[in-house]
Amino acid sequence: MPLVTLTVVKPKPVEFKSGVxxxxxxxxxxxxxxxxxxxxxxxxxxxxxxxxDPTYPDLSSQRNADFALIEILFSEGRSVKVKKKIVADILASLTAEPLKLNAENVMICFKETRWENWVFGGGRFIHT
Known part of the structure; x- marks a missing residue:
């Protein structure tokens, strides 16, 4: 169960947030x-x-008010190869129509937790 958090500078139209x-x-x-x-x-x-920071670590263009910080919390175990594919797919979508975001304006952070840390509702630990 990934939990995705998108952090942006307001105001952002619903189309921007929904698109990301x-x-x-x-x-x-x-x-x-x-x-x-x-x-x-x-x-x-x-x-x-x-x-x-507008340029850290060595961006080719500065971040601006359309900066999107995407945090993906999910269970541990995905390889770097899988994470790179997720990033590539996200950027391919975000840099295309209709959003056409500059890829330098997107930061993605993966956070991993153990499977037994997810309680989906009603106190159910379905992965233990």
């Missing part, structure tokens, strides 16, 4: 995540509450 989340979900599904396994949240912050 759809791209992430599509990439996760392509990697084997079930279609119905969609848990996402958006943090839309004032500029003074979302600070980021």
């Amino acid at each position: 989340l759809a791209a992430v979900h599509g990439a996760l599904v392509a990697s084997g995540v079930p279609q119905a396994d969609r848990f996402q949240r958006v943090l839309e912050l004032d500029a003074e509450n979302f600070r980021f």
Whole structure:
């Protein structure tokens, strides 16, 4: 069960947020995540509450107000190869129509947790 968090500077239109989340979900599904396994949240912050360096580490163009920080929390065990494919799929979607984001404006962070740390509802540990 991936949990996706998108953090952006507000205001962002619903089309922007929905487009980013759809791209992430599509990439996760392509990697084997079930279609119905969609848990996402958006943090839309004032500029003074979302600070980021415009060029770190060595970007070819500066980040701007369309910067999208995507955090993907999922169970451990995916290879670097799988993670690279997820990133490539996300960027392919985000840089195409209709969003046409600059890839330098997208940061993706994978966070992994052990399978037994997921409680899906009603106290059910389905992976233990």
